[in-house]
Amino acid sequence: MSQTTTTTESDAPASGNQEPRMIRIFDTTLRDGEQSPGASMNLAEKLEVAQLLESMGVDIIEAGFPIASPGDFEAVKAIASTIHQSTVCGLARCSDKDIDAAWEAVKGARNSRIHVFLATSAIHREFKLRMSTDEIVERAVAGVKRAKAYCDDVEFSPEDACRTEHDFLCRVVEAAIDAGATTINVPDTVGYATPSEIFDRFTMLRNRVPNMDKAVLSTHCHDDLGMAVANSMAAVAAGAGQIECTINGIGERAGNAALEEVVMAMKTRKDFFNCTTRIDSTRLVPASRLVSKTTGIQVQRNKAIVGRNAFAHESGIHQDGMLKERSTYEIMSPEEVGFSKTDLVLGKHSGRAALADRAKTLGYTLTAEQLNIVFEQFKVLADKKKEMYDGDIVALVQQQISGSVEEQWSLVDYVVSSGKGRGPQVELTLSNGDEQFSEKVEQGDGPIDAAFWAVEKITGVDVVCKDFRVRSATLGSDAIGEVNLEVDHKGRTYRGVGSSTDTVESTILAMLNAINRIIADRPKS
Numbered sequence: 001m002s003q004t005t006t007t008t009e010s011d012a013p014a015s016g017n018q019e020p021r022m023i024r025i026f027d028t029t030l031r032d033g034e035q036s037p038g039a040s041m042n043l044a045e046k047l048e049v050a051q052l053l054e055s056m057g058v059d060i061i062e063a064g065f066p067i068a069s070p071g072d073f074e075a076v077k078a079i080a081s082t083i084h085q086s087t088v089c090g091l092a093r094c095s096d097k098d099i100d101a102a103w104e105a106v107k108g109a110r111n112s113r114i115h116v117f118l119a120t121s122a123i124h125r126e127f128k129l130r131m132s133t134d135e136i137v138e139r140a141v142a143g144v145k146r147a148k149a150y151c152d153d154v155e156f157s158p159e160d161a162c163r164t165e166h167d168f169l170c171r172v173v174e175a176a177i178d179a180g181a182t183t184i185n186v187p188d189t190v191g192y193a194t195p196s197e198i199f200d201r202f203t204m205l206r207n208r209v210p211n212m213d214k215a216v217l218s219t220h221c222h223d224d225l226g227m228a229v230a231n232s233m234a235a236v237a238a239g240a241g242q243i244e245c246t247i248n249g250i251g252e253r254a255g256n257a258a259l260e261e262v263v264m265a266m267k268t269r270k271d272f273f274n275c276t277t278r279i280d281s282t283r284l285v286p287a288s289r290l291v292s293k294t295t296g297i298q299v300q301r302n303k304a305i306v307g308r309n310a311f312a313h314e315s316g317i318h319q320d321g322m323l324k325e326r327s328t329y330e331i332m333s334p335e336e337v338g339f340s341k342t343d344l345v346l347g348k349h350s351g352r353a354a355l356a357d358r359a360k361t362l363g364y365t366l367t368a369e370q371l372n373i374v375f376e377q378f379k380v381l382a383d384k385k386k387e388m389y390d391g392d393i394v395a396l397v398q399q400q401i402s403g404s405v406e407e408q409w410s411l412v413d414y415v416v417s418s419g420k421g422r423g424p425q426v427e428l429t430l431s432n433g434d435e436q437f438s439e440k441v442e443q444g445d446g447p448i449d450a451a452f453w454a455v456e457k458i459t460g461v462d463v464v465c466k467d468f469r470v471r472s473a474t475l476g477s478d479a480i481g482e483v484n485l486e487v488d489h490k491g492r493t494y495r496g497v498g499s500s501t502d503t504v505e506s507t508i509l510a511m512l513n514a515i516n517r518i519i520a521d522r523p524k525s
Ligand SMILES: CC(=O)SCCNC(=O)CCNC(=O)[C@H](O)C(C)(C)COP(=O)(O)OP(=O)(O)OC[C@H]1O[C@@H](n2cnc3c(N)ncnc32)[C@H](O)[C@@H]1OP(=O)(O)O
Pocket: 032, 035, 065, 067, 068, 069, 092, 093, 094, 095, 117, 118, 119, 128, 129, 159, 189, 252
């Protein structure tokens, strides 16, 4: 016979002057989470997830619904024999064969729990179960008693509790506790309730069910209206001592309350909830990544706590604030949840402070003047690209540093066309001082070759190309192409660098960079 903690330390309502209440985290990633379409996990994957859940401090792992399939049964059994710290729980309907299978599967665990459920709402009673209220109470009591004969730790869930009439819900809950249930879970099965309704319902149960203090009150919220986490926290504020949740919030339909969000809500707003958990929050990101990899369900970038953008700042005003004092825009630290650091993402909304900071990290200290020039080019490039990578910054800064020769010739505009069976055509306009010069060139092996000819024709500087390299300076399909070239002019070698999201433009810029060097090298008359 196994036991989990049965103290009721978590049942008292939150109060500013009391010790923080310990809230039990009941993870159902492997049961309700696996009910997400397409999220099925094999035995090895479930074991890996269970081990991670245990190592991060989850109190109860709902490992599966053993009657569902032989595979589910074997997985729960294997988890039960592997997990030693967390309680291992198996789900069962109020039916003998379900409860027997659940016990067979979880009995090998050091701490086992059987979770029996039966819907109580009028809709479920009438249309799904086709049972009267008396039959529901009878079946619930019989289910809890059968489970209790196997295991001290029995959880009972009146499914669809949040749409159940108050009087009837109180009646079922009281009967289930009398029959031996040690945890009463009050699910918002269809994600219909609002936070204030949840608060009132939990308060009502605490006030009206006479034996409520003999069981831990638990919350299990679905996210159909996007309120699962808010509802779970409202339940905690009303005295719930256990939260049922899943990693990344996966689960039936729109999913369940996300474990990482409820844990961090309690940690970050301890001042408000006065609650704590046993979860090692630095494992939240690794857990999120493992579950995402295992189920194939990607985490949205803006997902709270574990999404890629959760600690990423792109706006200049925010980045400036962050560089001055991180608490201006961060209420948690990325390290606290398992990210290595805050990400100041450079993009079209960034400002000089963040650009200078990144350049410095990349090894370049820019003068105020250089920074202004790079910043202008950065904004032009950022308008073309979705994201700026370090390579983009290096390319821009290098161009500024190596391009600090006086610019005689600069690019105004170009139009290029080429195609199968058609020679390349380049129309190029360059400026020199206040004047502009245009040429149309229809020669060369391709558009890049034609661009070379056009630059030579306008500037009147003949060069022989000795080396020409294009490399992707950045990642992504909108990456910068950097052209590095070496040209020979009258027996001397000159280098040119140009970068743009368009390779022809990079080539023209690199050519002009080399030609401006050649001109700068000429003896002044
Ligand atoms: C809110 C929740 O998330 S509950 C958990 C939901 N998860 C799952 O259903 C996943 C696993 N389920 C399964 O593999 C299958 O549904 C099984 C093996 C459990 C049952 O399969 P079947 O025997 O073919 O039944 P089926 O799924 O078609 O219908 C469910 C039956 O259980 C009954 N039932 C539903 N809930 C309960 C309950 N808590 N206690 C007793 N009976 C119940 C239904 O009334 C229905 O009975 P009926 O066939 O007499 O009308």
